[in-house]
Amino acid sequence: xxxxxxxxxxxxxxxxxxxxxxxxxxxxxxxxxxxxxxxxxxxxxxxxxxxxxxxxxxxxxxxxxxxxxxxxxxxxxxxxxxxxxxxxxxxxxxxxxxxxxxxxxxxxxxxxx
Amino acid sequence: xxxxxxxxxxxxxxxxxxxxxxxxxxxxxxxxxxxxxxxxxxxxxxxxxxxxxxxxxxxxxxxxxxxxxxxxxxxxxxxxxxxxxxxxxxxxxxxxxxxxxxxxxxxxxxxx
Numbered sequence: 001x002x003x004x005x006x007x008x009x010x011x012x013x014x015x016x017x018x019x020x021x022x023x024x025x026x027x028x029x030x031x032x033x034x035x036x037x038x039x040x041x042x043x044x045x046x047x048x049x050x051x052x053x054x055x056x057x058x059x060x061x062x063x064x065x066x067x068x069x070x071x072x073x074x075x076x077x078x079x080x081x082x083x084x085x086x087x088x089x090x091x092x093x094x095x096x097x098x099x100x101x102x103x104x105x106x107x108x109x110x111x112x113x
Numbered sequence: 114x115x116x117x118x119x120x121x122x123x124x125x126x127x128x129x130x131x132x133x134x135x136x137x138x139x140x141x142x143x144x145x146x147x148x149x150x151x152x153x154x155x156x157x158x159x160x161x162x163x164x165x166x167x168x169x170x171x172x173x174x175x176x177x178x179x180x181x182x183x184x185x186x187x188x189x190x191x192x193x194x195x196x197x198x199x200x201x202x203x204x205x206x207x208x209x210x211x212x213x214x215x216x217x218x219x220x221x222x223x224x225x
Contacts, residue, residue, distance in 0.1 A: 004156070040122075042215030043215040098144045102159070104156025105156050106154065107154075
């Protein structure tokens, strides 16, 4: 069974802090994704990576950066956290190809005060 | 503009009853449509995938339908159980994993 593990379930940070969200997958998937999920909205893609050290912007990359130094690990970085980044953050991984599903972690609920 | 709209936003039914969730999309070109189930506090989990040529697909008590002409899909749940309480999300893929168009989901509550 694919396992995607996010390092924290809950985080509370102050405005202006640098925040790191970590994600690890154990199925050797090429692709990894970071989404945010807000009430009443569909999942919105922040960044994705299709290989080590490769990254592509999603729909809402502003205020975020990512790092993928190893195949199994994909980190999301909030350079200077703001209150509008309070959200649920979901990491996912998948094999390449439209028929393969995304496998999600259980999310990190980030609150920025 | 590529969009996926789901209805209803929320639904409450009694345990043992059936229900149908709707998904309309305006995504083109179309590759596939997938339904995910998201339990509270968990990430979404794939239930089923529908491609252009498939009209109906079942996964236990879940049956998904697709009408590619009208760009509509439905998820029918038979003999609901308390464990079916979750959000159900419809996702359409235009061409690849990277371009998924997500619906906002339907929150289903099953009451005993």
